[in-house]
Amino acid sequence: MLITAFPAGPLAANCYVAALDAGAECVVVDPGQDAAEGLAELLDKHGLTPAAVLLTHGHFDHVWSAAEVGATYGVPVCIHPDDRALLTDPAKGLDPGLAAQLTALFGDAEMTEPDDIVELGDGQRLDFAGLPITVHHAPGHTPGSVAYALPAAQDRPEVLFTGDLLFAGSIGRTDFPGGDHSAILRSLDRVCLGRADDTAVLPGHGPQTTIGRERATNPFLHEITGR
Numbered sequence: 001m002l003i004t005a006f007p008a009g010p011l012a013a014n015c016y017v018a019a020l021d022a023g024a025e026c027v028v029v030d031p032g033q034d035a036a037e038g039l040a041e042l043l044d045k046h047g048l049t050p051a052a053v054l055l056t057h058g059h060f061d062h063v064w065s066a067a068e069v070g071a072t073y074g075v076p077v078c079i080h081p082d083d084r085a086l087l088t089d090p091a092k093g094l095d096p097g098l099a100a101q102l103t104a105l106f107g108d109a110e111m112t113e114p115d116d117i118v119e120l121g122d123g124q125r126l127d128f129a130g131l132p133i134t135v136h137h138a139p140g141h142t143p144g145s146v147a148y149a150l151p152a153a154q155d156r157p158e159v160l161f162t163g164d165l166l167f168a169g170s171i172g173r174t175d176f177p178g179g180d181h182s183a184i185l186r187s188l189d190r191v192c193l194g195r196a197d198d199t200a201v202l203p204g205h206g207p208q209t210t211i212g213r214e215r216a217t218n219p220f221l222h223e224i225t226g227r
């Protein structure tokens with residue numbers, strides 16, 4: 001198993017690449033702002049060929065390069081339908097202040113939808129790059145947020161790509177349009193808290209953690225577990 005990552009853009013959204021091995025096909029999770037170049041370097045270094053782009057949600061810092069990466073490698077881009085509109089209208093997912101900053105940064109840059117979109121459903125099994133990934137709909141940060149779970153194998157624990165659902169020591173903010181605090185708590189309970197302590201959490205920002213560490217130390221999860 002090969003999982004590697006780099007932070008992309010001013011908001012340092014983690015772009016992950018996962019493959020069974022070097023020299024194989026891979027999935028690309030959340031190619032955000034200016035991610036194409038860093039991604040090309042990673043792919044080159046490990047001899048990887050993308051089979052699909054997986055988006056955890058529709059915020060621009062996670063999806064910015066999705067159409068470009070999809071077109072460059074001729075692969076589908078997967079997103080939950082409840083966040084699909086954000087691909088072409090990123091300001092829709094932001095408060096007016098941030099939307100204005102976005103316009104100031106990038107002008108009125110046309111966002112085009114990827115050519116090939118796969119709309120995700122809760123519980124859906126994906127089979128790209130030989131990786132048996134399960135989609136878990138996890139609304140709250142955005143209506144169409146999902147987590148991607150890769151089951152445990154002999155050489156590794158379960159892996160959960162959480163996007164902006166769960167971070168080391170924190171959870172996703174819910175004050176953007178479409179955000180819903182009680183929904184994110186329900187999603188964390190349903191998608192995260194039932195998993196084994198050694199489950200590797202690969203979040204949309206910041207360092208890797210585990211479900212066990214977050215269960216023990218994350219104050220937002222204590223709000224759910226009542227500790």
Ligand SMILES: [Zn+2]
Pocket residue numbers: 057059141164
């Ligand atoms: Zn986000």
Ligand SMILES: [Zn+2]
Pocket residue numbers: 013059061062164204205
């Ligand atoms: Zn983010």
